[in-house]
Amino acid sequence: MDGTASVHLTLAVCDYEHVREIAQGLVRADGITLTPLIFPSIEEITFRFTKSLEWDVSELSFGKYISLASQGSAPMVAIPVFPSRVHRxxxxxxxxxxxxxxxxxxxxxxxxxxxxxxxxxxxxxxxxxxxxxxxxxxxxxxxxxxxxxxxxxxxxxxxxxxxxxxxxxxxxxxxxxxxxxxxxxxxxxxxxxxxxxxxxxxxxxxxxxxxxxxxxxxGIFPIMHLMTMRRTVFEQHPWIAMNLFKMFEEAKRRCFNRLRDFTCARIPLPWAAAIADEIAAGYGPDPYPYGIEESRPTIEAFCRYAHDQGVTHRRMAVDDLFPPEVRATARV
Structure with missing residues (x-):
């Protein structure tokens, strides 16, 4: 980015190890100045953001987002960053x-x-x-x-x-x-x-x-939450979507490097590094993928589940959920 003034955004997200360096200001997005708001649980974030859009960038329940998107009434745009993935x-x-x-x-x-x-x-x-x-x-x-x-x-x-x-x-x-x-x-x-x-x-x-x-x-690794931003912010600055995506990817990469470090106990669990390697053996080199193609089987299944259960008002396709700006990443 050039030397123009950065865009100031507020960010609401839960307290995750893989976003810690974003909260600390050690990992930044080009052209963006963030004020992070760290919450202990998703319930308050989802309630306040769906009700009042209190911040610019927000973690959000995937179920709430896909329902709003299916009704054509979503005042937010999603980024394929999935801070919480949990088998259920x-x-x-x-x-x-x-x-x-x-x-x-x-x-x-x-x-x-x-x-x-x-x-x-x-x-x-x-x-x-x-x-x-x-x-x-x-x-x-x-x-x-x-x-x-x-x-x-x-x-x-x-x-x-x-x-x-x-x-x-x-x-x-x-x-x-x-x-x-x-x-x-x-x-x-x-x-x-x-x-x-x-x-x-x-x-x-x-x-x-x-x-x-x-x-x-x-091949389904359930996505619980994704990152979203206010639609008005995205429409004014569409470039911030990919810059935020890259920021979250870098924070996650650093997190996994810490987990795999045998030098000292990065988290207070025995064999944490060995467990991380064991999981990577089953899930691939990135066991916690962001991005659309990396998670397409999971997102397709969720679209189907949500439609069959009446959470969505029409059958959503994967590409209906994310803007074109974040549907692919640059490769070198």
């Missing part, structure tokens, strides 16, 4: 006294969800339907806050025929799970009713093995 077979909590041993045992049951459009739930229902053959219309879905009452959907849904969905603002998923009003909960955040020695257990106790099997079969 671990996110199904069941009462151990209800005879639920397999995914198909969820049929005929009451299942709690924090939001129908929560990204984790979209993936879980997707693999339940496609991989396990679960009929989602045979489940009674109760929507409530995970550990507090009053949570509501943040986007307009277009639920398929046959889906039985009931908001319960008066209670929480944890309370309903503890009382037995629901038989299971699907949630990214663990309900407080899930405690050692208690009646609530995971449907997949050995969830890592299930997730590894799922990844080997499908």
């Amino acid at each position: 077979h671990s996110a199904i909590y069941v009462r151990g006294d209800r005879g639920i041993r397999t995914a198909n045992d969820l049929e005929g049951r009451a299942v709690g969800i924090p939001e129908w459009a929560q990204t984790a739930g979209i993936y879980v229902r997707g693999f339940l339907a496609e991989e396990a053959g679960v009929d989602l219309t045979k489940i009674r879905w109760l929507q409530a806050g995970v550990n507090e009452p009053g949570r509501a959907e943040k986007v307009e849904l277009k639920l398929p025929a046959g889906i039985r969905y009931e908001p319960r603002p008066d209670t929480s998923l944890s309370a309903m799970l503890a009382s037995g009003e629901v038989d299971a909960v699907i949630s990214a955040r663990a309900p407080t009713a899930f405690a050692p020695g208690g009646p609530v257990v995971r449907l997949y106790p050995n969830y890592r093995a299930e997730e590894e099997r799922f990844f080997r079969k499908t």
